[in-house]
Amino acid sequence: MSTPDPHLPTIHLRPPRNWINDPNGLTFHDGHYHVFFQHNPHGPDHTGIHWGHHRSADLVTWEELPVALAPTPGGDDADGCFSGNAVSAGDRMLAFYSAYRTDRWWQPIATAESRDSGLTWHKHPGLVIPTPPEGTSMYRDPYVWRQGDRWRMLVGASLTGERGAALLYESPDLADWWYRGPFFADVPHAGGWTGWECPQYATFGDRGVLVVSLWDAVAGPRSTRVYVGGEQDGRFTPAGHRPLDHGPDFYAPALLHAPDGRWLLWGWSWEARDRQWSREAGWAGVLTVPRELSLAEDGTVHQAPAAEVLGYxxxxxxxxxxxxxxxxxxxxxxxxxxxxxxxxxxxxxxxxxxxxxxxxxxxxxxxxxxxxxxxxxxxxxxxxxxxxxxxxxxxxxxxxxxxxxxxxxxxxxxxxxxxxxxxxxxxxxxxxxxxxxxxxxxxxxxxxxxxxxxxxxxxxxxxxxxxxxxx
Structure with a gap:
């Protein structure tokens, strides 16, 4: 009989074994919270990425569902179904994700659909957005949400001059999208980062909170920042930025707008140990507990464990x-x-x-x-x-x-x-x-x-x- 691994979390979401990274596709549909995540079902390494899937009716009792998305050999996502998100649209769930191939520098936007509450998924033919706009040197990780009478999408990018950016698209029907331009692009940061991954956006009345993950072409993932500001004519103007989390092992958080009006957030906590140790253990990575994200009157972003975590x-x-x-x-x-x-x-x-x-x-x-x-x-x-x-x-x-x-x-x-x-x-x-x-x-x-x-x-x-x- 094997000895239990004392380092393996028990209440935090992750598959029983193998690799997990970014939370994806957070949505509420058909009475359940759905949490998808980057997952290699075959080993504890970041390769052959699929979308794993858990759901819960109460954020405490979780059910592991079959893998939602898998790479299609020879297809647009042959080397991985990378990060994105999902939305509930009537009786459908739609997933938007980065189609990864090693033979191109950008990750075009693909989509898949489920009509049975996420149990099975069918990829749409072709690509929703096949090529990035001119002037970009990094492009990936769509985030889609409903605002008023239209659907909106942010895509993480880097613009000429190593300026991290979130690019804005809009659609009336989740099928046809047009490019509005940069939602927000920061000034270049020497020695800081070269692009943005996993942009997320939450609204609190007339104020918005933009969360981005900072990626460096040499060092890879670095940290996560949050900007608070307002939007006008498709452009976001922040008052400043600060770390979303002060620790070394937090990255690529994703947001879910709960039916009770709360904004919930999960992040990825990577391993802080030698890769060989993770391979020996047979697993790597974990998602944080769900957090409630709120915005104070003074513009301060607050995080706290979701109330449901008390249930553990x-x-x-x-x-x-x-x-x-x-x-x-x-x-x-x-x-x-x-x-x-x-x-x-x-x-x-x-x-x-x-x-x-x-x-x-x-x-x-x-x-x-x-x-x-x-x-x-x-x-x-x-x-x-x-x-x-x-x-x-x-x-x-x-x-x-x-x-x-x-x-x-x-x-x-x-x-x-x-x-x-x-x-x-x-x-x-x-x-x-x-x-x-x-x-x-x-x-x-x-x-x-x-x-x-x-x-x-x-x-x-x-x-x-x-x-x-x-x-």
Whole structure:
């Protein structure tokens, strides 16, 4: 009997084995949330990309469905059905995706259709958009949405001069599309990025939020940025941009406009370990928990776990208040949901430490002098094939306490501050499970920890009840 892999997440979406990357095709259709994703069903490497598929009626109980899209030998997508999205249109679901072939630099836009709620898919002949407009040097990843009486599409691109851009198309019927021009193109960034992937767009009244993933021709995927602004005559004008996630292991997020009006977001968290280690494990990549994306009056983008994620909470294993300078709060397992309120009483750092019996530890530190929260994984794994690093999130200056939530599931760690900031990273302790929780830095703090119950996947959860608990 094989030993369970302690680094394999249990509540986060991913197929049982092999490769996963970008979330795709997020849509609500026929009473279900549908999450598609880039997937190699034959191994833990980024090759031969298909579209995997899960669906759920409540964002807690998930059903794995057959692969939705597969490359067609000799076809326009012979080397991969790459990123895109899907829409619900009457009794149909339509998927728009990047048709990948190694013999061309751009990825034309293809489409496929399902009339049985996503169980089977049929590709449309030809290409929706076969060639990119002049002046582009990168072109891929359509995002389609309904706005008023028309359908709109953004495509990630790079314009002459290495300017990341989202290009805008419009259609009355999802079949015939015309090019409107760049929706927004940023100025060149020396040493930063050369193009944009996976553009996503959410509207909040008369304001819009544009999310783009930064891609470099040499280094590949880099990070994700969010722009907030307004649109006029098919042109988006932002007030500025900032990181969507402050961690090193978050990329290519995708949006879903839920029927209750919320904007939900899933991201891809790649591996932060040696590729050979992933091959030995037989899997690579995971999707984040669903997050609710909102926009504050001051233009700040907020992220928090969707209320439904509370449905995975099981037994409470820690409730601690007013601990001493250093306290051992006991074991917390390998999958748990932690909330903390930290009130620094001096200029000294304070926070929590997760550690194993072998001296490995992951530190979450509130630094009141620097005005930031630091997540330090330099000593989180004794295996040299795991990446180290220290990552920072700015703190709000408006409160004397810091509230944060940390979801740990196997090797993925997602941290959310009450200010709306988020940080995602991966770590791979080799010591004996479970993690043990320690605190440091003085009294007047509160920590609660719940086990994450994988059995929650099989339990229906009342949506209104969860929102009541979350508030």
């Amino acid at each position: 909470r099981g037994r409470k294993v820690v409730h601690a208040t007013d601990w001493s300078t250093a306290a051992d709060l006991g074991p917390v397992g390998t999958a748990f949901d932690l909330t903390a309120r930290v009130r620094p009483r001096s200029d000294a750092p304070c926070g929590v430490r997760l550690e194993t019996g072998d001296g490995e530890h992951l530190d979450i530190v509130v630094d009141p002098v620097a005005g930031e929260l630091v997540v330090d994984r330099d000593h989180a794994s004794l295996d040299p094939r795991a990446r180290p690093g220290r990552y920072r999130v700015p703190l709000s200056a408006r409160s004397d306490s810091v509230d944060f939530r940390v979801i740990v599931d196997g090797s993925i760690v997602e941290l959310f501050l009450d200010s709306g900031e988020a940080l995602t990273l991966r770590c791979y302790p080799t010591g004996p499970a479970p993690w043990r929780l320690r605190t440091f830095g003085g009294p007047d703090h509160i920590v609660d920890v719940w086990e994450l119950d994988a059995g929650g996947r099989r339990t229906a959860v009342d949506h209104d009840e969860l929102h009541t608990k979350a508030s």
